[in-house]
Amino acid sequence: MYVNALPSNARYDVVVVGAGPAGITLATTLGAAGRRVLLVESGGSQPGTAVSGTKGYGHYPGGYWNQHWVRALGGTSHAWTGWCTIPTPLDFDNPTIGVRWPIPYASMLPYWRRAAPILDHLPAFIGYEAPFVPGFVYRPVPTQPPTRFSEKFGDALRASAAIDVLLGHSLIDLDATPGRSAITALTFVGHGSGARATLAVAPGQRVVLAAGGLGNAQLLLLPRADGGASLGNESGLAGRYLMEHPQFTLAGELVTDAELDRLWPAANPGPGMHALVAEPEFAVEHALQGCSLQCSRKTDDHDMARFLAHELGRPCYHYEITVRSEMRPSELNRAVPTPERDAFGLPVLQATCVLDAGDFRNAERALRLLGETLMRLGRGRVRINNDRIYQNVDGQGHTLGTTRMGPARDTSVVDADLRVHGYENLYVVGSSVFPSGGFANPTVTIVALALRLGDHLLGQGAAT
Amino acid sequence: MTAPKRSDGVSRRAIFSIAGAGVALASMATLWRSRGSGAEAAPPGPQDVPIGYADHEGWMVTPAEKASLVAAVAAANPR
Numbered sequence: 001m002y003v004n005a006l007p008s009n010a011r012y013d014v015v016v017v018g019a020g021p022a023g024i025t026l027a028t029t030l031g032a033a034g035r036r037v038l039l040v041e042s043g044g045s046q047p048g049t050a051v052s053g054t055k056g057y058g059h060y061p062g063g064y065w066n067q068h069w070v071r072a073l074g075g076t077s078h079a080w081t082g083w084c085t086i087p088t089p090l091d092f093d094n095p096t097i098g099v100r101w102p103i104p105y106a107s108m109l110p111y112w113r114r115a116a117p118i119l120d121h122l123p124a125f126i127g128y129e130a131p132f133v134p135g136f137v138y139r140p141v142p143t144q145p146p147t148r149f150s151e152k153f154g155d156a157l158r159a160s161a162a163i164d165v166l167l168g169h170s171l172i173d174l175d176a177t178p179g180r181s182a183i184t185a186l187t188f189v190g191h192g193s194g195a196r197a198t199l200a201v202a203p204g205q206r207v208v209l210a211a212g213g214l215g216n217a218q219l220l221l222l223p224r225a226d227g228g229a230s231l232g233n234e235s236g237l238a239g240r241y242l243m244e245h246p247q248f249t250l251a252g253e254l255v256t257d258a259e260l261d262r263l264w265p266a267a268n269p270g271p272g273m274h275a276l277v278a279e280p281e282f283a284v285e286h287a288l289q290g291c292s293l294q295c296s297r298k299t300d301d302h303d304m305a306r307f308l309a310h311e312l313g314r315p316c317y318h319y320e321i322t323v324r325s326e327m328r329p330s331e332l333n334r335a336v337p338t339p340e341r342d343a344f345g346l347p348v349l350q351a352t353c354v355l356d357a358g359d360f361r362n363a364e365r366a367l368r369l370l371g372e373t374l375m376r377l378g379r380g381r382v383r384i385n386n387d388r389i390y391q392n393v394d395g396q397g398h399t400l401g402t403t404r405m406g407p408a409r410d411t412s413v414v415d416a417d418l419r420v421h422g423y424e425n426l427y428v429v430g431s432s433v434f435p436s437g438g439f440a441n442p443t444v445t446i447v448a449l450a451l452r453l454g455d456h457l458l459g460q461g462a463a464t
Numbered sequence: 465m466t467a468p469k470r471s472d473g474v475s476r477r478a479i480f481s482i483a484g485a486g487v488a489l490a491s492m493a494t495l496w497r498s499r500g501s502g503a504e505a506a507p508p509g510p511q512d513v514p515i516g517y518a519d520h521e522g523w524m525v526t527p528a529e530k531a532s533l534v535a536a537v538a539a540a541n542p543r
Contacts, residue, residue: 307532307533372524382524384524
C-alpha cells in the first residue's frame with residue numbers, strides 16, 4: 001500500500017531505499033514471502049523535472065549522469081531501452097583488468113534466468129551463444145520493449161499488505177551503533193512538507209540501499225555532523241571506481257560470407273541486435289577487456305561486399321559495427337559530495353570519469369583481431385574507423401562500480417552478500433556493486449542481484 | 465710460467481658462488497624496479513605483432529587485394 005508519511009508504529013523486516021528495478025524486485029520478492037517491507041523513493045510516482053544535479057567531468061561531462069538517473073517509482077526503468085544480455089565468464093574474472101567478482105559466475109545463472117521474465121524477456125535466451133569463427137562467438141542481444149517497473153508493479157505494490165511504499169522522501173541521515181556495526185536509525189525528509197522523520201532500526205531489521213549507480217554512493221557519502229567518516233564508508237571507497245560502458249558508434253564495418261540473421265535463435269521472435277564477442281580464452285590471450293562488436297546489416301550493394309563476393313565466389317554481407325566495451329576500473333574515477341544540496345535534499349555529486357588509453361585501444365584491438373581472424377580464414381574483411389574510436393566515444397547511460405563488491409574492506413565496499421563490510425544489517429544492491437563493468441547492459445544483472453539478495457535475506461541463499 | 469697462487473684463501477667455487485649471488489640480486493633488483501602495479505596497461509601480446517595486411521581506405525585487406533582494388537578504381541576513373 002502507499003503511505004503519505006513515515007508510519008510511526010510500523011515495524012518492518014526490511015527498509016529498502018530506492019524504488020527502481022533493484023528496489024522493486026527486492027521488495028516484491030520479500031513481500032511475496034511474507035516479510036514486512038518499507039520501500040522509500042525520493043521521487044514521485046512518475047519522473048519529474050527535478051534532477052540530481054550531478055556535475056560530470058572527464059569523458060562524461062556536465063549534466064551527463066543526470067540524464068540517466070531517474071528519481072521516480074520505477075527508477076531507471078523509465079530510461080531503459082529494453083536491451084537484455086548477461087556478462088560472460090570473462091567479465092567475472094578478467095586478468096587483463098585484474099578484477100575477479102567475489103561470486104561464482106555459475107551461481108548467477110539461475111538468477112539471470114529468473115530475472116528475464118521480470119523484464120519480459122525469454123529465459124531460454126539468457127546467455128545464448130552460437131559459434132561464429134574460432135576466437136569469436138555470436139551473441140544475440142534481444143531488445144524487447146522496455147519494462148517500466150512503475151507500470152508493471154504499481155498496482156501490485158498498491159495492493160500489497162506486506163509492502164508500504166513511501167514516495168517523495170529522501171534518506172538524509174543514518175545512525176549507527178558506537179562501534180559502527182549496525183544501523184540504528186534512518187532519517188527521511190519529505191519533499192512536499194519538508195518535515196523530517198526518523199525511523200528506528202531494531203536488531204534483526206535490515207536496511208538495503210537500492211538508490212542507483214550514483215545514488216547508493218551518495219547515501220554512503222552523507223556528511224556526518226561530527227565531521228567523521230560517513231556511515232558505511234569506512235573503507236573510503238564509496239564513490240570510487242565509477243564506470244560507464246564506452247560506446248564507439250560505427251567504429252567499424254564488416255563484410256563477411258556469414259549471414260548473421262541465420263544465427264539468430266529461431267525460437268526467439270526478436271527483435272534484437274547481432275553481436276560478436278571474443279571467446280574468454282582468446283580474450284585473455286590477446287589481453288582484451290570486455291567488448292561486444294554489435295553488427296547492423298547494411299546494403300549488400302557495397303563495393304567491398306561485391307569485391308569479396310567476387311573473390312570468394314559466394315555471397316557476402318555488409319554490416320556496420322558499433323563497439324560496446326568495458327572501462328578499466330580506476331579508483332581515480334569517482335563521485336565526491338559537494339557542499340551544495342540538490343532538489344532532493346542530498347549532496348550534489350561531482351563525478352569524474354576518464355577513460356584511459358587502453359580503453360580506446362581495446363576497441364581498436366578487438367576490431368583488428370576480428371579482421372585478422374577473418375582474413376586468415378578467408379571469411380571476411382573488417383574496416384576500422386579510427387576517428388570514431390579515438391574522437392567520438394560516447395556512453396550508454398550505465399552507471400557502475402561506486403560501491404564495489406569484494407572480499408575485504410580494504411578493496412571494496414560490500415561483500416559477496418552485498419552487505420557493507422563491518423555492518424550486520426546494511427546492504428547495497430544495484431549496478432554500483434559491480435567490481436568491473438564487462439560489456440553487457442546491466443539491467444538484467446541488477447535485477448538478478450536483487451533476487452539473489454532477496455534469497456539471502458530470506459535465508460534461502462548463501463552467497464559466500 | 466705458472467699463474468700466481470691465490471693467497472687469500474678463497475676458493476674458485478666460492479668466488480663463483482658469490483658472483484652468482486650478485487647476479488641473482490641484480491636480476492631481482494631489476495625485476496623489482498620494472499614491476500607493474502597490476503593496474504597499468506596490459507603487457508603487449510601476440511595481437512601487437514603485425515600480420516601481413518594492407519590498408520585500403522581503412523579496410524584490412526591483403527596486399528594483392530589492395531593492388532586489385534586500386535587497379536579497379538583506376539580503371540573505373542580513367543584520366
